[in-house]
Amino acid sequence: MRVVVGIKWVPNTQAVRFDPRTGTLLREGVPSIVNPHDLVAVEFALELRDKYGGEVIAITMAPPSALKGLEHVIGMGVDRGILITDRVFAGADTLATSYVIAHAIRKIEREIGHVDLAVFGQETIDSSTAHIGAQTASWLGWPYLYYVTKAEPVDGKLIVERTLEDRVEVYELELPAVVAVAMRSRKPRPVRLANKIRAKLEKPLIIWSNKELGLDPRCVGLRGSPTVVAKITFTPEVPRKKKIYRPRSGDDAAHWILKSLLADEKASKILRRILGGEM
Amino acid sequence: MGSIPTRFDVIVVGAGPAGAAAAYHAAKRGFKVLLVERGRGAGSKELYGGRIYVGPLRDVWPGIEKEAPIHRWVVEERLSIIGDGEVATLSYRYSNPVSFTAYLPDLTRWMVSKAEEEGVVFVDEVRVDSLVRDGEGRVIGIRSGPDVAYASVVVDAEGANRLLLERAGIVDALDAKRAPIALGVKEVLKLPKGAIEDRLGLSDGEGLSWLIAGTVTKGIPGGGFIYTFKDTIAVGVVVHLGHSVNAVEAGVLKESVKDLVESIRLHPYFKRLWRDSDIVEYGAHLTVECGLDYMPPHLAYDGLVIVGDAAGLLLNLGYTVRGVDLASYSGMLAAEAIAKAHDLGGMNAENLRVYENMVKESFIYKELVRHRGICWLTKERRFFTSYANILLGILSNLYVQEFKHPTVFEAVKASIRSGGEALLPLIGRILKVVREL
Numbered sequence: 154m155r156v157v158v159g160i161k162w163v164p165n166t167q168a169v170r171f172d173p174r175t176g177t178l179l180r181e182g183v184p185s186i187v188n189p190h191d192l193v194a195v196e197f198a199l200e201l202r203d204k205y206g207g208e209v210i211a212i213t214m215a216p217p218s219a220l221k222g223l224e225h226v227i228g229m230g231v232d233r234g235i236l237i238t239d240r241v242f243a244g245a246d247t248l249a250t251s252y253v254i255a256h257a258i259r260k261i262e263r264e265i266g267h268v269d270l271a272v273f274g275q276e277t278i279d280s281s282t283a284h285i286g287a288q289t290a291s292w293l294g295w296p297y298l299y300y301v302t303k304a305e306p307v308d309g310k311l312i313v314e315r316t317l318e319d320r321v322e323v324y325e326l327e328l329p330a331v332v333a334v335a336m337r338s339r340k341p342r343p344v345r346l347a348n349k350i351r352a353k354l355e356k357p358l359i360i361w362s363n364k365e366l367g368l369d370p371r372c373v374g375l376r377g378s379p380t381v382v383a384k385i386t387f388t389p390e391v392p393r394k395k396k397i398y399r400p401r402s403g404d405d406a407a408h409w410i411l412k413s414l415l416a417d418e419k420a421s422k423i424l425r426r427i428l429g430g431e432m
Numbered sequence: 433m434g435s436i437p438t439r440f441d442v443i444v445v446g447a448g449p450a451g452a453a454a455a456y457h458a459a460k461r462g463f464k465v466l467l468v469e470r471g472r473g474a475g476s477k478e479l480y481g482g483r484i485y486v487g488p489l490r491d492v493w494p495g496i497e498k499e500a501p502i503h504r505w506v507v508e509e510r511l512s513i514i515g516d517g518e519v520a521t522l523s524y525r526y527s528n529p530v531s532f533t534a535y536l537p538d539l540t541r542w543m544v545s546k547a548e549e550e551g552v553v554f555v556d557e558v559r560v561d562s563l564v565r566d567g568e569g570r571v572i573g574i575r576s577g578p579d580v581a582y583a584s585v586v587v588d589a590e591g592a593n594r595l596l597l598e599r600a601g602i603v604d605a606l607d608a609k610r611a612p613i614a615l616g617v618k619e620v621l622k623l624p625k626g627a628i629e630d631r632l633g634l635s636d637g638e639g640l641s642w643l644i645a646g647t648v649t650k651g652i653p654g655g656g657f658i659y660t661f662k663d664t665i666a667v668g669v670v671v672h673l674g675h676s677v678n679a680v681e682a683g684v685l686k687e688s689v690k691d692l693v694e695s696i697r698l699h700p701y702f703k704r705l706w707r708d709s710d711i712v713e714y715g716a717h718l719t720v721e722c723g724l725d726y727m728p729p730h731l732a733y734d735g736l737v738i739v740g741d742a743a744g745l746l747l748n749l750g751y752t753v754r755g756v757d758l759a760s761y762s763g764m765l766a767a768e769a770i771a772k773a774h775d776l777g778g779m780n781a782e783n784l785r786v787y788e789n790m791v792k793e794s795f796i797y798k799e800l801v802r803h804r805g806i807c808w809l810t811k812e813r814r815f816f817t818s819y820a821n822i823l824l825g826i827l828s829n830l831y832v833q834e835f836k837h838p839t840v841f842e843a844v845k846a847s848i849r850s851g852g853e854a855l856l857p858l859i860g861r862i863l864k865v866v867r868e869l
């Protein structure tokens with residue numbers, strides 16, 4: 154199997170601060186990392202390769218500093234990395250990004266070989282749109298499934314499991330296909346010494362600019378992005394009262410909750426309104 | 433993946449100032465070098481005070497003054513002794529700076545980039561779990577998870593927290609209460625543009641180093657520091673680890689050593705310096721307290737040399753730490769010794785001990801021996817509490833008088849008496865301190 158996995162080079166949002174006065178994100182000096190949910194996708198792809206053979210290619214559309222991110226996933230065991238980088242790609246929304254990624258996958262098929270599966274993380278920590286997988290699939294005309302937790306190739310098809318809140322669904326996908334892997338569904342493997350040495354010595358990295366991809370500049374970057382970010386706001390956390398009670402039984406718990414709610418002026422008013430005459 | 437060459441001439445563990453220098457100089461001499469660092473990117477795990485002496489580094493890193501990310505050249509030294517409500521400050525300004533301030537992560541990254549230019553294979557995000565030894569105990573490589581890489585010689589540059597040497601049985605496990613180890617905690621405050629110059633009376637590019645002793649460490653042996661960078665100031669303390677643990681257990685410190693940093697940051701005498709600033713960084717790191725006591729039995733074994741903090745090659749004067757230049761210098765010496773051992777026929781202990789001799793003949797060892805006496809000072813609690821108060825008492829007797837001014841001798845005598853000390857032994861101790869410093 155040849156699996157392509159998309160990764161995003163994102164600012165470590167845990168270190169990003171929000172300036173409520175100007176409504177902007179303070180990203181200065183914040184180190185970038187590979188989107189953690191994408192590492193889950195990388196792990197998913199590596200498990201498939203380890204079991205069924207083939208190769209895993211990581212791709213990212215990003216500034217050149219993202220080579221560090223590709224080195225990281227090659228350190229995990231990815232076979233090679235492709236960096237798609239060009240000034241004209243800058244300022245892209247998800248539509249323009251997926252357009253470029255879909256065309257890069259086409260180019261991989263032309264120049265490296267047939268692609269069986271494209272894998273993405275569930276979403277990114279810096280924007281949480283979860284668009285890229287779906288949009289890439291639709292540019293390519295491939296079937297797409299999200300929240301995927303398991304996959305197994307059987308007779309040229311892919312048996313895929315996805316886990317929703319209340320059920321597990323099993324699908325049979327025609328290949329090639331695109332899947333987005335459920336976040337936290339597996340633990341990404343650590344970087345290994347031998348793989349890192351390989352990343353440094355063999356440099357299994359390809360860099361493509363728009364010279365190689367040859368895409369219409371009106372469809373990529375800022376120009377190809379219809380999305381407008383009107384405003385970013387900050388929702389401060391509302392402080393809540395916390396109490397821990399260890400009930401002896403279900404009845405006891407219900408009793409305690411009711412008692413606590415009735416003791417609170419606001420809550421008891423709402424409760425009386427809902428329950429009306431039954432109180 | 434079997435084709436990956438995992439054999440090198442030299443493997444260096446730890447990309448700090450010591451490891452980067454060893455790797456750089458070994459590669460320069462034509463060896464195939466692997467440099468392994470557990471942090472993400474070079475320098476990411478570094479934390480120190482802020483000032484580096486440039487003299488030795490000129491030999492190690494040609495071009496450092498032009499190329500390295502230097503912030504300010506130190507032209508003013510201050511020393512403050514803090515009491516309860518009193519402060520005595522000594523300040524000294526000079527025109528030929530010998531040290532600069534820099535962010536150690538940036539400087540280390542620069543050093544590692546120099547090493548990579550020389551052909552060093554630098555690998556980050558990989559923790560070395562142990563040294564690999566053959567049947568006769570010779571070090572032949574390193575192990576990390578399932579992988580092993582081999583080399584003719586391994587340079588241990590893992591820093592003060594030397595788990596590899598502990599695991600190899602070369603040094604004892606660290607005992608937090610008894611080890612000659614200090615804990616450094618610091619905050620970095622970002623100031624409005626021009627504020628550092630205005631508030632501290634500095635010109636563009638000029639820096640200041642400020643050491644703080646007295647009650648700010650709440651009786652724990654150690655001291656505080658303030659260093660100036662481009663548009664930030666570092667404020668921190670370095671305190672004896674064992675005494676700090678005791679202080680937390682005894683409730684002298686509410687939470688941890690970071691209380692002490694806060695007490696300097698909020699001190700009325702200092703806080704005006706960083707008015708309108710933001711805390712942009714916070715961190716803690718161990719450091720060696722008394723280098724000679726921390727030194728392993730040997731600095732070279734079969735297939736192994738030990739450099740930098742891991743070798744105890746660091747000067748901690750209780751109030752200031754000097755390690756970056758010594759670490760880098762020892763790394764350079766190790767590379768020279770490796771080249772010599774290579775010419776002598778191999779990396780056995782006998783050949784590699786040239787390194788030990790080189791260190792002993794260098795300024796590093798001479799400095800460590802010269803300042804050896806300082807070690808008792810770091811254990812002497814009185815020096816950090818009552819002596820500070822006695823000094824402040826002398827100044828108070830001298831200056832804070834409404835009618836009658838005492839002679840200097842009267843002021844000294846009165847202050848010592850109220851400090852509960854006897855005059856003669858005290859003078860003896862003070863002389864000893866002065867001699868050591």
Ligand SMILES: Cc1cc2nc3c(=O)[nH]c(=O)nc-3n(C[C@H](O)[C@H](O)[C@H](O)COP(=O)(O)OP(=O)(O)OC[C@H]3O[C@@H](n4cnc5c(N)ncnc54)[C@H](O)[C@@H]3O)c2cc1C
Nearest residue numbers: 446448449450470480481482483560591616740741755756
């Ligand atoms: C609070 C404080 C203030 C200081 N102030 C100053 C100062 O103002 N001026 C000065 O000159 N010096 C100062 N020092 C001392 C100086 O920081 C050190 O002496 C110097 O950094 C030592 O360099 P090193 O390369 O030996 O070790 P380190 O800088 O500690 O580098 C060791 C490296 O090895 C890596 N490593 C460790 N174990 C492994 C492993 N198993 N596998 C892979 N990698 C590993 C670490 O991540 C680290 O990057 C200060 C120290 C402290 C703690």
